[in-house]
Every structure is written in structure tokens, then in C-alpha cells.
Amino acid sequence: MALYSEKVMDHFTHPRNVGVIENADGIGEVGNAKCGDIMKIYLKIENEIIVDVKFETFGCGSAIASSSMATEMIKGKSIHEALQLSNRAVAEALDGLPAHKLHCSVLAEEAIKNALKDYYDRNNIPYDKKLFPDCANCAHCHE
Numbered sequence: 001m002a003l004y005s006e007k008v009m010d011h012f013t014h015p016r017n018v019g020v021i022e023n024a025d026g027i028g029e030v031g032n033a034k035c036g037d038i039m040k041i042y043l044k045i046e047n048e049i050i051v052d053v054k055f056e057t058f059g060c061g062s063a064i065a066s067s068s069m070a071t072e073m074i075k076g077k078s079i080h081e082a083l084q085l086s087n088r089a090v091a092e093a094l095d096g097l098p099a100h101k102l103h104c105s106v107l108a109e110e111a112i113k114n115a116l117k118d119y120y121d122r123n124n125i126p127y128d129k130k131l132f133p134d135c136a137n138c139a140h141c142h143e
């Protein structure tokens with residue numbers, strides 16, 4: 001069996017939603033201390049709907065494919081739905097990632113959550129702190 005699914009290869013070679021949103025309503029940036037990969041997500045939000053999303057990822061193919069798939073999965077969705085997006089859902093949508101590459105999909109989940117947190121903070125919208133565990137201390141990226 002090939003190491004990477006066709007979907008991973010497709011999103012890696014033809015990533016969707018690459019770029020920057022000027023005047024974004026929320027920006028999230030996360031990095032993985034171990035591999036050094038960095039992911040940045042930009043959100044445009046209107047009436048609690050993610051009307052546009054772009055990403056810049058400096059990282060491995062799985063991180064790029066995960067960013068591409070994750071942005072496709074939250075585009076047009078409400079911010080509440082986007083908050084539910086898990087790295088497992090992103091990996092499943094990609095027809096799986098090798099075990100040692102699952103952390104790449106975690107970056108996508110966390111970058112989106114960070115961008116949503118940024119949106120809440122900018123607009124002084126109260127939120128449950130448990131929704132946004134402190135990335136630096138979270139076991140996810142530092143496994």
C-alpha cells in the first residue's frame with residue numbers, strides 16, 4: 001500500500017485556499033516544536049459564518065494536505081461548527097495519514113482554533129477557556 005492516500009497527494013500537489021486574507025477577522029499561527037513546521041490560518045467571518053479562509057504552511061506534505069483539507073471543511077460553516085473540527089476528522093477526510101504523520105493534522109485543528117480564539121478576543125466575545133487549551137502545554141503537538 002502506498003504510504004500516502006491519493007487524497008493526501010492531491011491536496012499536497014494542488015492545495016486549496018493557499019494565501020493570505022488582508023484584514024482577516026481572525027488569524028491563528030501554530031508550530032510544532034519537534035519538526036519545526038509552522039501553519040498560519042486566516043479567517044473572514046460574517047454573521048458567525050466563515051465566508052473565507054486561507055492558509056500559509058511552512059512544513060511537510062502532510063501538513064500542507066491537512067491545511068488544505070481543513071480549510072475546505074470549515075469554509076461556509078459557522079464558527080461553532082469549525083470549533084468542532086478535530087484532527088481525526090481531517091485525517092479521515094484525507095483517507096488517513098501514517099501514524100507518525102498524525103501530528104501534522106493536529107496543527108490544522110489547532111491553527112483553526114487559534115484563529116477562532118483570535119476572532120473572539122478581537123471582538124471581546126466571551127468564551128469557555130476550555131475550548132482553547134494552552135497550545136504550548138498541550139500534549140498534542142509535543143507527543
Ligand code: FES
Binds near residue numbers: 036063
Ligand atoms: Fe511536522 Fe508534518 S512533519 S507537521
